[in-house]
Amino acid sequence: MNRQIVFITFLTFFVSHLAAQSIAPLDRVEPMNWWTGMQNPKLQLLIHGNNIAAREVQLSNYPGVTLEKINKVENANYLFIDLTIAANTQPGSFTITFLSKNKKDKKLTYNYELKAKHTDAVRAQGVTNKDLIYLIMPDRFANGDKTNDIVKGMRETTINRDSMFYRHGGDIQGVIDHLDYIRDLGITTIWMTPEIENDMPHASYHGYAATDFYKIDPRYGTNDLYKIYVDKCHEKGLKVIKDVVPNHCGSESWFMLDMPMKDWVHVWPKYTQTTYKDQPAMDPHRAEMDWKLQVDGWFVPSMPDMNESNPYVANYLTQNYIWWIEYAGVDGFRIDTYAYNDLQFMANWMTAVKNEYPKFTIFGETLVHSIASQAFYCDGNVINQGFDTKLPGITDIAVKDGIYESLNGKFGWMEGVSSIYNVLSQDFLYKDPTRNLVFMDNHDMSRYYSMVKEDLNKYKAGLAMLFTTRGIPEIYYGTEILMKNFSDPDGKVREDFKGGWAEDKINKFTAQGRDEKENDAFNFIKKLANYRKTSEALQTGKLMQYVPENGVYVYFRYTDNKTVMIVFNSNDKEVSLATKRFEERIGNHKSARNVVSDAMLSNIEMLNVPAMTTWVIELN
Numbered sequence: 001m002n003r004q005i006v007f008i009t010f011l012t013f014f015v016s017h018l019a020a021q022s023i024a025p026l027d028r029v030e031p032m033n034w035w036t037g038m039q040n041p042k043l044q045l046l047i048h049g050n051n052i053a054a055r056e057v058q059l060s061n062y063p064g065v066t067l068e069k070i071n072k073v074e075n076a077n078y079l080f081i082d083l084t085i086a087a088n089t090q091p092g093s094f095t096i097t098f099l100s101k102n103k104k105d106k107k108l109t110y111n112y113e114l115k116a117k118h119t120d121a122v123r124a125q126g127v128t129n130k131d132l133i134y135l136i137m138p139d140r141f142a143n144g145d146k147t148n149d150i151v152k153g154m155r156e157t158t159i160n161r162d163s164m165f166y167r168h169g170g171d172i173q174g175v176i177d178h179l180d181y182i183r184d185l186g187i188t189t190i191w192m193t194p195e196i197e198n199d200m201p202h203a204s205y206h207g208y209a210a211t212d213f214y215k216i217d218p219r220y221g222t223n224d225l226y227k228i229y230v231d232k233c234h235e236k237g238l239k240v241i242k243d244v245v246p247n248h249c250g251s252e253s254w255f256m257l258d259m260p261m262k263d264w265v266h267v268w269p270k271y272t273q274t275t276y277k278d279q280p281a282m283d284p285h286r287a288e289m290d291w292k293l294q295v296d297g298w299f300v301p302s303m304p305d306m307n308e309s310n311p312y313v314a315n316y317l318t319q320n321y322i323w324w325i326e327y328a329g330v331d332g333f334r335i336d337t338y339a340y341n342d343l344q345f346m347a348n349w350m351t352a353v354k355n356e357y358p359k360f361t362i363f364g365e366t367l368v369h370s371i372a373s374q375a376f377y378c379d380g381n382v383i384n385q386g387f388d389t390k391l392p393g394i395t396d397i398a399v400k401d402g403i404y405e406s407l408n409g410k411f412g413w414m415e416g417v418s419s420i421y422n423v424l425s426q427d428f429l430y431k432d433p434t435r436n437l438v439f440m441d442n443h444d445m446s447r448y449y450s451m452v453k454e455d456l457n458k459y460k461a462g463l464a465m466l467f468t469t470r471g472i473p474e475i476y477y478g479t480e481i482l483m484k485n486f487s488d489p490d491g492k493v494r495e496d497f498k499g500g501w502a503e504d505k506i507n508k509f510t511a512q513g514r515d516e517k518e519n520d521a522f523n524f525i526k527k528l529a530n531y532r533k534t535s536e537a538l539q540t541g542k543l544m545q546y547v548p549e550n551g552v553y554v555y556f557r558y559t560d561n562k563t564v565m566i567v568f569n570s571n572d573k574e575v576s577l578a579t580k581r582f583e584e585r586i587g588n589h590k591s592a593r594n595v596v597s598d599a600m601l602s603n604i605e606m607l608n609v610p611a612m613t614t615w616v617i618e619l620n
Contacts, residue, residue, distance in 0.1 A: 023050045023077055023258065026098065026108045030214055030316070031323045036064075036089045037117035038322075039355045044315045047079040047098075048258075049108070055098040057081060064089030065114075073312070074261040080312055091116040122234045123329035126359035127189050127241060129434045130539040132467070132529055133474035134187040136175060137443050138195060138220055139205040141477055142500030144173025151218040155201045155252065161501070164491025165203045172221040172229050174500055181509050183236050185480060185522075186529025190233060191241035191334055193443055195220050200250050200302065206443070206494075207243070208336060209250030209303050213320045223327070230328045239331040241361075242324060246317045246349070247337045248303040256304055264313060265304040266296040273297050274305075278339045278368040282376045282385070295340055308345035318349050325357055334437075335391075338364030338377065343389055350379075350390035363393040363437050363472075371398045371426045380431030393435030396471060398423045400440055403465050404451060406553065406570060407458045407612075417548045417570040420465065424545060427470070434540075438471040441479070446486040447493050448479055456517060457612040460524050461568060464596075464614035467528050468557060468566045470543045480525045481508045481518045524596065528616065531595045535618075537562040544585050552577060552609070556585045563589065563619045569609040577607045589619035 028048040053076040059067045064086035071080040081096075091114055098108040127133070143149070149159050149169040160166035172195065182190060194207030197217040207217070216226045230240050249256065255264065274297035280290040298305045307313050324330060333353075338346070346364075353360060366377050374394050381388040405419035427433040440448040440462060452458035459482070466473050477483075478497055485492040499507030507513035514522060532538045537557045541564070545555035551571040557564045563585065569575045579586060592601045595616045601607070609615055 023048070025049050025105075026052065026110065028254075029096070029110050029112070031319055032214065033113040033115060034085070034323075035115050035117040035326050036085065036091050037087075038085070040352065041084050041086060043083045043085055044312075044319065045081040045083065045096075045112075046260075046312075046316060047081060048077060048255075049098075051076050052079050052098060053077070055100050055108070058097040058099065060095040060097070062089075062092065062094035065094055071312075075259060077258055078260040080260075080315075085114065089114065117326065118329065120329070123331075124325050124357040124360050125239065125331050127239050127332040127361040127472060128539075129470065129472050131188040131239060131472055132186060132532060133189045133191050133241065133437070133472060134182055134185070134477060135439075135442055135474055136190060136192045136477045137170070137206070137494050138172060138175060138192050139168050139170040140494050140496050141170045142174025142178055142497060143169040143171060143502070144175070144177045145171050145221070146502075148219050148221065154199050154218070156199075156204065161496060164489070164494065167205045167219060168496055168501075169219075170496070170500060171219065172216070172225050176229050176232055178500075178509060179232060179236050179238065183238055185526050186531075186533055187238065188533065189239040189241060189331070191243060191474070194243045194245060194336075195226060198250055200252050204250065206490075208245055209248075209252075210245060211250045211253040213249075213316075214323070227328045230330055234329070240328075241332040241334055242328075242330045243334045243336060244321055244324075245336040246306060246308065246321075246346070247341045248299050248305050251302045251304055253304075260312065261310070263307050263310055266298070266307050268297075271298070271301060273301075274299055274340055278366070278373050281339065281343070282373065295342055297340075299337060299340065305340075308342040314345050314348070317345075318352050321349070322353060322356055325353070325360065332361030332363070334395075335362065335364040338391070338394070339366050339368060343387065347388065347390040354390075361393075361435075362391065363395060363435070364391050366394040367397055371423060372429060374398060374436075375429035378430055378436075382431050383429055392432075393437060393472070396433075396436040396438050399436070399438045399469065399471065403440065403462050406465075406568065407452055407462050409570075417551050417553050417568070420469075421545055421548050421553055424469070424543070434470050434472075436471045437474055438466055438469060439474040439476075440466060441476050441493070442474075443476065443494055444487060444490055445493065446488075447476070447484050449482045450484040450486055454482075454484060455612070456521065459521065461570075461612055461614040463525065464528060464616055465566070465568060467532055468538055468564065468616055469555075473532075475525070480522045481514055482521050527596050531616075535562065535564065535595075537564045537618075546582060550575070554582060556582075558585065563587075564595075565592065565604075565617050565619055566614060567607060567609050567617070568614040569611060571611055573611050575609050575611075577609055579604055579607060586619065591620045592617040593620065 026049040030046045053072045066084040069082040093111050093113045096110045150157050158166050159169050161168045195216050196210050197212040197215045198204035198209050199211040200209050216223050233240050275293045280286045280294045379390050402420035402423035406417045409416050487493045499509045536559050541557040541559045553568040555566050592604050
């Protein structure tokens with residue numbers, strides 16, 4: 001979309017209501033239902049309809065429900081209704097009536113349902129360092145329902161698997177169809193890129209340009225199907241992370257086409273993009289304009305920046321995410337573009353979510369420039385931030401870079417094998433670094449296998465470190481079958497998983513469809529991931545690391561009952577490693593088992609570690 005056109009559209013806000021004839025008399029009530037038993041008794045309903053503000057609002061008498069205030073805003077097509085739902089309110093429904101002063105207009109009614117809050121322990125259970133996350137782009141994983149490939153009335157109606165920019169037809173049913181594959185691989189948690197409606201004209205398969213915050217994209221399925229997906233995951237012992245985007249929406253969002261008020265989003269005199277800089281957030285010498293550009297500038301022209309300091313926007317977003325937790329029972333959120341949000345809003349939002357769901361997990365995408373910058377965004381005010389973000393964990397890009405540099409050798413200020421040691425030595429900056437997400441790639445980055453130059457030894461060595469270091473590990477779909485490519489453009493790292501479409505001639509979901517090297521990689525991940533599932537040392541054990549020497553990095557994960565020793569040999573030749581140096585942690589252990597090969601090591605006083613290999617050995 002032309003940038004000037006974007007701003008001409010938004011600066012003509014005051015005449016947006018002229019299009020009211022295309023708006024139904026009562027177009028939307030959001031959230032469309034709510035629950036009793038919530039910790040916060042306050043609820044704000046967004047009402048959208050043609051000149052709805054001119055109508056009188058009445059609520060049928062319902063014990064425990066009080067109409068506190070009716071808020072009229074700049075656009076007469078909106079009302080915001082404040083309700084209080086008392087703690088002892090019973091499930092049921094009440095009627096909201098909208099009466100017109102014009103006797104020719106019929107009264108409008110909405111039957112508002114209050115359901116009982118769920119109490120199942122398996123819902124909103126949180127994702128922890130006991131878990132292993134599998135990241136999926138649903139459009140590119142598997143097509144389980146061809147009937148929703150093209151949906152009439154949507155702005156993009158093309159399926160073209162030969163193009164990286166068009167939709168390919170993958171959907172939620174496709175993920176459901178492969179839950180056993182995911183579980184058997186050793187995964188415990190699934191994170192899909194956003195599933196909600198992205199009714200944009202082009203290339204919105206990624207999901208980060210929402211046009212309806214309360215609706216699953218019809219090309220992926222329905223709200224009901226999404227709930228079924230979460231339930232089936234829970235039945236199979238899998239958890240679910242939902243990817244959420246409070247920072248921005250799609251320019252074709254329904255409320256952008258008829259904005260409630262001129263400051264619903266950040267509007268500038270001309271198009272103004274974020275600087276993509278994180279430093280102003282923490283810079284004690286910053287210019288306030290730089291901070292404003294960071295958080296109020298738009299991410300891209302097609303993604304308007306939500307004004308989270310607007311209390312109506314703040315309520316809308318907070319209630320929406322709580323609605324999805326309670327509706328579907330998801331276990332955690334990944335927050336997209338966290339560093340570009342209003343931090344006070346995010347802290348308030350975090351508190352509201354955790355008040356309702358204490359075990360719920362939240363981590364933010366912080367692709368920033370230093371370990372201190374990452375720690376700044378985490379909760380606890382432990383490094384003199386002067387502010388507590390309340391954010392439990394972040395996407396730990398420093399660990400990713402540390403592992404890459406340890407595998408690929410010295411680069412710039414990095415120090416080869418010492419890089420990951422150096423990164424972890426700064427964990428004192430965090431309140432709890434075990435809540436950070438550790439990863440090697442994702443949908444925005446060059447694929448891991450390509451980044452290690454398609455070297456299978458490096459591939460295994462790095463994944464072994466990823467699965468055994470502190471934090472919550474994540475792998476991107478296809479890592480287990482050596483999918484490759486560089487992110488220039490991003491579409492190259494978002495290829496289809498072969499076998500996910502009925503017309504595919506090869507099915508890499510099966511051993512028969514994979515070649516020898518792919519099966520080797522798959523079996524390596526499966527073996528180590530399933531071991532991690534049962535290892536308290538790797539899940540919750542403490543970490544002790546030793547200063548690397550002679551290209552070898554050694555660390556331990558341990559509890560009172562179990563000790564796992566990890567040895568990374570970054571050299572291009574075998575190393576004989578005397579272990580007396582590590583007796584502080586080895587203690588009285590004399591033997592060990594290689595958890596990948598199952599080979600027994602009867603004497604661990606000297607270890608002969610092959611070139612470019614990470615050994616994971618359980619001490620006996």
